Amino acid sequence: MNLLTFNYVSVLSVFDLKMSLTLYIIVTCIKLLCLPCFFSTDFEVHRNWLATTYSLPLEQWYSATHSPWTLDYPPLFAWFEYFLAQIAFYVDVDMLSIKNLNYESVATVHFQRLSVIVTDFVFYYGSRQCAQALVVLGMSPKTRKKNPNLEDYEINVFMIEILLVFNIMLMIIDHIHFQYNGFLFGILLVSIAHILKGQSYRGAFWFIVLLNFKHIYLYLAPVYFIYLLKHFCFGQNLKTTLKRLINLGIIVLGVTSISFGPFVVKGQITQVLKQLFPFKRGLSHAYWAPNFWAMYNTADIGAKFIYKKLDLINNDNSTSMTRGLVQEYDHYILPSITPQITFTLTAMFLLPCLYKMWISQKSAIGFVRCIVICGLTSFMFGWHVHEKALLIVIIPLTLLINTTTNDCSVFTMLSTIGVYSCFPLLFRPSQFITKLLLFCINVYFLYVTGKFKQLKFIENMYLMSLWPLMLSTEIVWGIFQLDKMYPFLPLMLTSFHNSIGVFYCWLKFYVHYTFN
Missing domain, CATH: 1.20.1070 (Rhopdopsin 7-helix transmembrane proteins)
Structure with a gap:
């Protein structure tokens, strides 16, 4: 980053910091209004994880059978729940009992709701970091040709920050339905911000941390692998290439060892992996995600309806995916998907x-x-x-x-x-x-x-x-x-x-x- 860019970003950070803080306060107040809202079974899932990590020894975290809502996130998230449980003890100790299934005291509801709101500051921080990284990119000669008006570019970047922190879908899922996606996406944004700034080691570190919080982000792992391998490691002299490969390997192995290490020592790694990748849950979730398989499932149900009308089928013993249940399902007309x-x-x-x-x-x-x-x-x-x-x-x-x-x-x-x-x-x-x-x-x-x-x-x-x-x-x-x-x-x-x-x-x- 040249001196001009550094000075501009520094001035921008001071100039729009008040606007960002005002924005975050407004969003936080809106989220506070959601405290008494309806919540889904995911609320009990996370309350049970609090109880599991607090009341049971580590070797039973991923094998406990007292509830159907067993831990199925990577170990760093389990430690996150353990940390929250230490605070929850002073709010309502009954929420930490593994016997209190579906426990919903007012103190418990407020504690879990507030824990999502507080951890959302990671998302705010990640949004801010990405906005500043985009400003740095906007100062490059190549990008400046496309954005000659610096003031307009600044406004556009701040608009990105607004659209991030006011993401309505995220608000519904986290603050009404109930989950902890906000701080996880905050970590992703921090990682992306470092990549945008050319800080590859930091970007890789935060992405590995994210994977050890929630493994759904494995979807994005090939991008990091190819980008860092080709555009950070390769293209250098052999000594530099090897050094960067080794350093990235140390980051990956270091974070993963800290996360999974205790479970390896306790002989629980097989059980952990079994929980993380449960392939018996079926092709589609209870409420179909709007993807290719939603169209495929609809086509199968439509074909089944037509076959019934034409009396081409005499009985129907198949499991209906339209029940909204999480289960395995065999398509009746179209080939089943594995x-x-x-x-x-x-x-x-x-x-x-x-x-x-x-x-x-x-x-x-x-x-x-x-x-x-x-x-x-x-x-x-x-x-x-x-x-x-x-x-x-x-x-x-x-x-x-x-x-x-x-x-x-x-x-x-x-x-x-x-x-x-x-x-x-x-x-x-x-x-x-x-x-x-x-x-x-x-x-x-x-x-x-x-x-x-x-x-x-x-x-x-x-x-x-x-x-x-x-x-x-x-x-x-x-x-x-x-x-x-x-x-x-x-x-x-x-x-x-x-x-x-x-x-x-x-x-x-x-x-x-x-x-x-």
Whole structure:
């Protein structure tokens, strides 16, 4: 970083620090309003993990059977729960009892809600770091040609920060549904910020830390591996290449050893890995994620319905995926999908974009684009994907909204679809107004920032079709009491409709990134 860039970033840090703090305070106050909101079974999952890590010895953390909600996150997250449990002891010790299943005292609810809000400051910090890293990139001669007006560029970067911390989908999942995705995405953003600044060791360190908190980010690991290998290690003299490879290896092995080491010593590593990769959970989650398999499942159910009408089948002993249950499912008409098939498809589509990054010139923006396409490809074809996994795409994609029209249009569509795909998580009729308001807020943010202007006519029409879908599945369905006859058909329609939009975005971004 040259002296001019350093001075500008320093001035910017002081100049807009007050705006950022004001922004964070506003968002935090909104999250505090969610304290009494409905929460899902994930609330009990994490309360049980508090009790497990506090009440049981380490060797039983991943093998305890007192609850169906067993630990299935990597060890660093288990230690995170253990740390929270030490504080929870002074709030309500009963929440730490493994016998108190489904325990929901007021103190427990407030403690867990506040723990999500407090740890979200990692997300704020990561957003801030990425914003400053983008300013540094904006000061480079090549980028300055595209952004000659420094003041406009500063405003655009701050808008990225706003869209990150006001991410409505993240707010629904963490602060209503209940999870701890915020601080995890904060770690991801810190890692990306270091890569954008050219600080490869720090970027690799924080990504390995992230993997040891939640292994779903393995989707992005190939991007880090290829980028660091080709654009950081290779291309140097042999001595430098070996030194960098060894240092990266020490970082990976060091963090992983600290995380998994105690469980290796206790002879629990096999049980830990078994919990982390439970392939018997079925192809699709209870509420279908809007990916390729949602379309595939819908086609199978449609074919099954036609076969019944034509009397081509006499009995039906198959498990219905429309029940909304997490379980294994055999498709009735179409071939059943195995984990091996999903892995093969995902790898097949990842290889071209990874090869593109390998042969391309070193580019921090190209690195972020490859993260987006790898995350989106894994979401489209992965095994037992949750709807919230779309955040792995939307969060890093937010950093690209000022780069090209293609990046901005895909972000606008995925951001809108992502919020709508969370609607089945808030299934009570009384929550419709909450869902509607949050959806309108998300649309308003995109409108006032001019993102809808980047969309093509067909893309605008698709997003407009979400309104009649909402009307039919949320209102008309209940008025005519069709929900009693076909209780999970609204979920199927929602997932199928959203999957069309996500598939379109994947295809558009994939072609643009891989073949241009």
